[in-house]
Amino acid sequence: MIVGVPKETSAGESRVSLTPAFVPSLTRAGLEVQVQAGAGVPAGYDDAAYLDRGAQIVPARAAVFAASDVILQVRTSATNPDAGAEDLALYRTGQAVIGTCDPLLAHDAVRSIAARGVSLFSLELMPRITRAQSMDILSSMATIAGYKAVLLAASSLPKMFPMMMTAAGTIAPARVFIIGAGVAGLQAIATARRLGAIVHSYDVRPAVREQVESLGGKFVELQLDTDGAEGAGGYAKALGEDFYRKQREMMLTFVADSDVVITTAAVPGKRAPILVTAEMVEGMAPGSVIVDLAAERGGNCELTRPGETVGHKGVTILGPLNLPATVAHHASQLYAKNITTFLLHLVDKGTLKVDLADEITAGTLVTRDGKVVNPMVLETMGAATEGGVSR
Ligand code: NAD
Numbered sequence: 494m495i496v497g498v499p500k501e502t503s504a505g506e507s508r509v510s511l512t513p514a515f516v517p518s519l520t521r522a523g524l525e526v527q528v529q530a531g532a533g534v535p536a537g538y539d540d541a542a543y544l545d546r547g548a549q550i551v552p553a554r555a556a557v558f559a560a561s562d563v564i565l566q567v568r569t570s571a572t573n574p575d576a577g578a579e580d581l582a583l584y585r586t587g588q589a590v591i592g593t594c595d596p597l598l599a600h601d602a603v604r605s606i607a608a609r610g611v612s613l614f615s616l617e618l619m620p621r622i623t624r625a626q627s628m629d630i631l632s633s634m635a636t637i638a639g640y641k642a643v644l645l646a647a648s649s650l651p652k653m654f655p656m657m658m659t660a661a662g663t664i665a666p667a668r669v670f671i672i673g674a675g676v677a678g679l680q681a682i683a684t685a686r687r688l689g690a691i692v693h694s695y696d697v698r699p700a701v702r703e704q705v706e707s708l709g710g711k712f713v714e715l716q717l718d719t720d721g722a723e724g725a726g727g728y729a730k731a732l733g734e735d736f737y738r739k740q741r742e743m744m745l746t747f748v749a750d751s752d753v754v755i756t757t758a759a760v761p762g763k764r765a766p767i768l769v770t771a772e773m774v775e776g777m778a779p780g781s782v783i784v785d786l787a788a789e790r791g792g793n794c795e796l797t798r799p800g801e802t803v804g805h806k807g808v809t810i811l812g813p814l815n816l817p818a819t820v821a822h823h824a825s826q827l828y829a830k831n832i833t834t835f836l837l838h839l840v841d842k843g844t845l846k847v848d849l850a851d852e853i854t855a856g857t858l859v860t861r862d863g864k865v866v867n868p869m870v871l872e873t874m875g876a877a878t879e880g881g882v883s884r
Pocket residue numbers: 620621622623625626629631632635672673674675676677678695696697698726727728729740757758759760761766768
């Protein structure tokens with residue numbers, strides 16, 4: 494069985510789906526690995542490194558798609574707005590494609606992949622169970638985004654993070670407020686603490702309090718009824734506008750007292766809730782910084798413009814997209830570990846075995862035999878037809 498690794502072609506996507514270190518685990522399982530020439534270069538992995546580890550380098554992109562039984566991508570055609578159409582034309586019946594495809598929102602793009610007769614596996618749908626932890630790209634990429642968000646904030650803030658006692662006087666530590674203490678938020682807490690900031694955090698899932706505190710952050714207590722805030726798989730559920738309004742009111746002074754606000758609050762398959770209004774931004778001191786990690790889902794701040802930096806009355810609001818690609822070397826290393834573990838999970842005696850009795854396989858399989866087959870994706874498609882969100 495041939496596994497193909499094409500170069501990523503979406504603008505700004507510098508990750509690669511497989512790094513040289515993981516080639517031997519695939520070849521040991523009886524697979525042949527073909528890598529498009531130059532695929533790893535933007536992430537710092539040259540062709541020679543892949544050759545050294547037993548992969549073949551193939552000059553033509555189309556040849557990788559034509560030869561491969563399984564295509565490993567960071568962005569499948571569904572999450573590649575720039576050049577996805579070219580890949581779509583290269584996918585062929587019976588082939589398996591593993592990568593990201595934004596399955597709960599990119600409905601038309603997913604349907605187009607189904608129409609190519611491809612078995613599409615979405616790594617975003619990896620069940621959040623212990624057995625699948627090493628295959629979980631959302632966690633590994635969120636870790637990187639949380640870390641990088643703090644660095645962006647620190648370099649945009651006209652203040653330093655740590656407390657410093659110098660002969661020229663004492664510098665007070667920066668105050669950082671992190672909204673949403675999931676994987677990205679927790680890594681942001683850890684990173685901001687390492688830089689010496691005073692860190693507060695809030696999450697609708699009260700269970701994260703201990704995790705926040707174990708990283709040296711202070712959990713902010715808001716008198717809100719969060720019963721039922723946690724849904725399946727450890728994710729937050731959408732809570733309704735009334736809840737969000739109360740939450741905003743209660744966070745007003747916290748936001749105003751912070752030098753940096755990092756927002757990471759997300760609800761799967763939904764637009765991110767607005768948690769920081771223009772009025773709250775106006776309450777912050779000039780020079781303060783907001784990094785909105787939910788920008789890809791519309792943003793947690795009312796003033797966020799995805800992919801842009803906005804200045805509003807002295808406050809800087811960053812809405813970065815695809816932060817993991819800005820740390821492409823390590824992001825690719827973690828992604829490659831996730832995708833390799835998943836592929837080996839699917840492989841039995843050198844061939845792909847799609848066992849729908851297995852929770853991991855069934856949970857991630859989106860399209861097969863020309864149809865969309867994933868119940869969760871079908872459900873969101875149905876809801877979208879009845880007036881929900883889709884694109
Ligand atoms: P996410 O990216 O969907 O959301 C980020 C955070 O925002 C979550 O903690 C969520 O509770 C929070 N949030 C949502 N609405 C909010 C609001 N109004 N105010 C404040 N915070 C709000 O989630 P994630 O970080 O990918 O994962 C969430 C959790 O899932 C993790 O913390 C973990 O407990 C669990 N998890 C389990 C596994 C596993 O068992 N394999 C793997 C990864 C994550």
